[in-house]
Amino acid sequence: MKHLIDIKDLSTDEIDELITVAKDIIANKEKYSKKCERKKIATLFYEPSTRTRLSFEAAMMELGGNVLGFSSANSSSAAKGESVADTVRVIGGYADIIAMRHPKEGAPLVAAMKSEVPIINAGDGGHNHPTQTLTDLLTIQCEKHRLNDLKIGICGDLKFGRTVHSLITAMSRYKNITFVLISPKELKIPDYVRKDILEKNNIEYVETKDMEEYMQDLDILYMTRVQKERFFNEDDYIRLKDYYILNKEKLEKAKDDLCIMHPLPRVNEISTEVDDDKRACYFKQAKYGKYIRMALILKLLNIK
Numbered sequence: 001m002k003h004l005i006d007i008k009d010l011s012t013d014e015i016d017e018l019i020t021v022a023k024d025i026i027a028n029k030e031k032y033s034k035k036c037e038r039k040k041i042a043t044l045f046y047e048p049s050t051r052t053r054l055s056f057e058a059a060m061m062e063l064g065g066n067v068l069g070f071s072s073a074n075s076s077s078a079a080k081g082e083s084v085a086d087t088v089r090v091i092g093g094y095a096d097i098i099a100m101r102h103p104k105e106g107a108p109l110v111a112a113m114k115s116e117v118p119i120i121n122a123g124d125g126g127h128n129h130p131t132q133t134l135t136d137l138l139t140i141q142c143e144k145h146r147l148n149d150l151k152i153g154i155c156g157d158l159k160f161g162r163t164v165h166s167l168i169t170a171m172s173r174y175k176n177i178t179f180v181l182i183s184p185k186e187l188k189i190p191d192y193v194r195k196d197i198l199e200k201n202n203i204e205y206v207e208t209k210d211m212e213e214y215m216q217d218l219d220i221l222y223m224t225r226v227q228k229e230r231f232f233n234e235d236d237y238i239r240l241k242d243y244y245i246l247n248k249e250k251l252e253k254a255k256d257d258l259c260i261m262h263p264l265p266r267v268n269e270i271s272t273e274v275d276d277d278k279r280a281c282y283f284k285q286a287k288y289g290k291y292i293r294m295a296l297i298l299k300l301l302n303i304k
């Protein structure tokens, strides 16, 4: 049995295989519509979600399976003090696979150690969000037709944004990737990402506060939300929340084939006037999330 807790749990070949299957699902939906008949996914979400939870549920439904679960800790026995370990032991008797989001970093790993069914980390605190990364990789492959030779700008909350940490980790495996890391000094990437991933793998990167400085060079601009729920001090959040707002004017020098991504939800960091720009890929990105999660469910359930 295999779990997905960290994007590092997957080899590059496995990621490429998931992308290939997801693209086949997009092209041949009917072929997959009964692959998970009689299977169930449990979505255990101790933290709010729209895309991740509902796309997992839609993914299982489109594979012919069923779904059960809870969407907040308060509606489960966690509110009475039940541990994650006990919960997954019980749910393993009701479902074939579990997708879990939890505010505590490492909670899905603890679950995986006790679970009799595969556990998928659907986001743990400020740490990791591997299925968002798979979504991002499928989006890049489908929109740019390559995962190599890319200059990627990542803008916003690089400190608390778990999607950022997983994305940098994953893209660092591909050839000729350069990162432009755009953030205020308070929200720079954590040292462990800089040292253990970028520097260790000799990945070229620059850090800047200026969103427009490298705009003309970028192949991808990955915008992120300032993560209000991870701040200890509300004044800091209020000061930083609107630091970057992408609008048409800021895109003036950008390439015609720039791919603008965002894991969503968006707050103010992308003006709605950008939504109609052909370079805005973030709503397509959310849809790609369902297909890559279908491919992942098949893989973890060992269904060909």
Ligand code: CP
Residues within 6 Å of the ligand: 048, 049, 050, 051, 052, 053, 123, 132, 263, 264, 265
């Ligand atoms: N991108 C993402 O994780 O969205 P949700 O929080 O809505 O699941």
